[in-house]
Amino acid sequence: MRYVQYFIDAVALGSLYSLVALGIGLIFGVMRLINLAQGELLMVGGYTLFATNGWSVFVRVPLVLLVIVGLALLMERAFRRLRSAAPATMLVMTFAVSFLLRSIAQKRWSAQGKSMNIFSGLSHAFTVGQLRIRYVTLVSIAVGGVLLLGVNLFLNRTDIGLQMRAVASDRRIAQALGVRTNRVVVTAFALSGVLATAALLLFVPQRPTVTPDFGLQIAIVALIGVVVGGMDRLAPATFGGFSIGFANSMVFSLLPTGQRVFLDSVLYGLVIIVLLLRPQGLFQRERQTTRV
Amino acid sequence: MTGPARLELDGLHVRYGSVPALHGISIGVSGGEVVGIVGPNGAGKTTLLSAIMGMVSWSGGDIRFRGRSLTRCTPDQVARQGIALVPEGRQIFGDLTVDENLRLGMVARRGRDGVHADLEVVFGLFPIVHEYRHRTAGLLSGGQQQQLAIARALIASPDVLLLDEPSLGLAPAMIDIVFASLDVIRHSGRSIVIVEQRAQRTIAFADRTFVLAGGRIRAELGSTDAGHADLLRTSYFGPEAAAPEPVRRGVEARRAKRNHQTPA
Ligand SMILES: Nc1ncnc2c1ncn2[C@@H]1O[C@H](COP(=O)(O)OP(=O)(O)O)[C@@H](O)[C@H]1O
Numbered sequence: 355m356r357y358v359q360y361f362i363d364a365v366a367l368g369s370l371y372s373l374v375a376l377g378i379g380l381i382f383g384v385m386r387l388i389n390l391a392q393g394e395l396l397m398v399g400g401y402t403l404f405a406t407n408g409w410s411v412f413v414r415v416p417l418v419l420l421v422i423v424g425l426a427l428l429m430e431r432a433f434r435r436l437r438s439a440a441p442a443t444m445l446v447m448t449f450a451v452s453f454l455l456r457s458i459a460q461k462r463w464s465a466q467g468k469s470m471n472i473f474s475g476l477s478h479a480f481t482v483g484q485l486r487i488r489y490v491t492l493v494s495i496a497v498g499g500v501l502l503l504g505v506n507l508f509l510n511r512t513d514i515g516l517q518m519r520a521v522a523s524d525r526r527i528a529q530a531l532g533v534r535t536n537r538v539v540v541t542a543f544a545l546s547g548v549l550a551t552a553a554l555l556l557f558v559p560q561r562p563t564v565t566p567d568f569g570l571q572i573a574i575v576a577l578i579g580v581v582v583g584g585m586d587r588l589a590p591a592t593f594g595g596f597s598i599g600f601a602n603s604m605v606f607s608l609l610p611t612g613q614r615v616f617l618d619s620v621l622y623g624l625v626i627i628v629l630l631l632r633p634q635g636l637f638q639r640e641r642q643t644t645r646v
Numbered sequence: 647m648t649g650p651a652r653l654e655l656d657g658l659h660v661r662y663g664s665v666p667a668l669h670g671i672s673i674g675v676s677g678g679e680v681v682g683i684v685g686p687n688g689a690g691k692t693t694l695l696s697a698i699m700g701m702v703s704w705s706g707g708d709i710r711f712r713g714r715s716l717t718r719c720t721p722d723q724v725a726r727q728g729i730a731l732v733p734e735g736r737q738i739f740g741d742l743t744v745d746e747n748l749r750l751g752m753v754a755r756r757g758r759d760g761v762h763a764d765l766e767v768v769f770g771l772f773p774i775v776h777e778y779r780h781r782t783a784g785l786l787s788g789g790q791q792q793q794l795a796i797a798r799a800l801i802a803s804p805d806v807l808l809l810d811e812p813s814l815g816l817a818p819a820m821i822d823i824v825f826a827s828l829d830v831i832r833h834s835g836r837s838i839v840i841v842e843q844r845a846q847r848t849i850a851f852a853d854r855t856f857v858l859a860g861g862r863i864r865a866e867l868g869s870t871d872a873g874h875a876d877l878l879r880t881s882y883f884g885p886e887a888a889a890p891e892p893v894r895r896g897v898e899a900r901r902a903k904r905n906h907q908t909p910a
């Protein structure tokens with residue numbers, strides 16, 4: 355029964371990381387760009403929650419969504435100017451944006467954690483037999499599932515979703531067919547902002563304090579998940595994010611209490627093994643050799 | 647619509663960095679006309695089509711469509727004005743289905759009117775595209791992918807269809823299918839610009855064919871010049887190589903005559 359408990363908790367954390375990973379994967383798909391500032395979307399959203407503690411959730415949730423999506427669109431604007439630059443230049447640019455935002459946060463709010471109270475009821479738990487399940491666990495799994503399904507439907511059932519897949523596959527040709535690639539990229543950034551908002555709100559019950567590095571810590575883990583899963587395609591990238599969250603929670607639960615300082619070592623040890631065994635990514639088919 | 651669908655390249659210069667690829671190309675394509683461009687590898691044929699699509703910018707001269715310059719147009723804007731490209735090497739979306747490839751072709755359409763009728767025409771030309779429409783496009787054979795690439799361009803209902811070496815790497819029977827479809831397309835009133843290394847067939851098919859080498863036009867041929875091997879060889883190797891006098895004069899006379907007929 356203990357293991358069922360661990361499993362459910364791990365699925366919940368996995369679905370949170372899968373949301374962040376999907377956001378990273380969407381942007382990588384349309385821009386071939388790893389946005390190292392992805393985590394700062396969560397961080398800025400976190401400080402928005404802190405600044406609005408005590409307000410009605412009906413104001414706070416839309417406000418946080420607005421702030422995060424707005425910031426995502428600003429990032430798109432900044433990166434757009436560098437679109438023809440070398441990939442390394444763009445990567446450095448995203449890191450610079452991340453660094454800048456964290457410095458501003460540090461200056462404004464100091465490195466000390468600020469509490470962001472929202473949906474405090476979600477931290478409560480109920481028991482089923484020997485299982486003790488917090489509401490946030492169920493909500494995370496449900497929201498994660500719904501959003502992943504929603505993005506899937508968006509990509510597969512709408513015209514703009516199809517155009518997004520085309521841009522991810524071959525931007526030049528998509529544009530030559532009439533696809534307004536800027537619009538598609540903007541949509542991808544907005545979508546990843548929505549995903550970051552959902553992830554942030556669901557992270558709050560277990561990480562209720564925001565620091566300048568709040569987002570970075572989450573995004574790095576998600577990014578590693580994306581790489582482990584295989585970043586060329588969305589589904590493996592997302593599932594990689596899920597896996598790293600799942601493994602994170604599982605290893606944490608399974609390690610004896612005194613040994614939990616080794617959580618990261620165990621986790622990254624696993625990552626290294628995976629990458630050595632399957633450099634193309636855990637869930638990626640063998641790289642296609644022929645592309646006509 | 648906005649004026650006759652005449653496409654005009656006027657003294658076009660394109661360079662990659664400091665390396666020039668096209669030196670002052672002037673070609674006019676009237677509505678409904680089929681223009682061929684033949685030339686050896688590296689002649690600048692793909693560059694020429696890329697410039698028309700707005701995929702590379704030019705350093706001199708101009709490209710006009712319906713009398714308006716395409717200078718500032720992005721590729722999607724060019725496509726939406728009614729110019730469609732069948733790219734070199736087909737470049738279909740291999741991880742999407744055949745149907746999804748076609749839907750992407752529709753993006754450039756001006757309005758949804760007539761899309762069903764156009765689909766019927768396309769499926770009539772390429773039954774295999776209809777039969778395999780639910781398959782992953784990357785699993786089609788090279789010839790089938792080429793048919794899909796043409797279908798995808800055609801479903802945009804373009805006034806001008808640009809084709810970059812559509813017969814490259816295809817079996818003879820497939821090449822016949824491709825040229826047969828182009829023959830139907832030309833009779834629907836669309837202009838066609840076809841780039842090929844396969845000179846004889848292109849010259850015979852096109853109303854006029856330009857021989858491109860080293861980024862310059864070396865000759866202009868009519869469809870009856872297909873047999874003139876000497877002329878072709880001269881054109882491929884540049885004017886330095888001696889050409890039989892009468893044939894060269896023939897070309898120049900024809901060019902003069904055309905210029906007289908269609909004042910710029
Ligand atoms: N993206 C590019 N960057 C630099 N040089 C290029 C590029 N594309 C083509 N070229 C050069 O321009 C010239 C013309 O190429 P291209 O238009 O592809 O010729 P073709 O299609 O007739 O074979 C060649 O010398 C080629 O090396």
Ligand SMILES: [Mg+2]
Binds near residue numbers: 691692693734
């Ligand atoms: Mg070429």
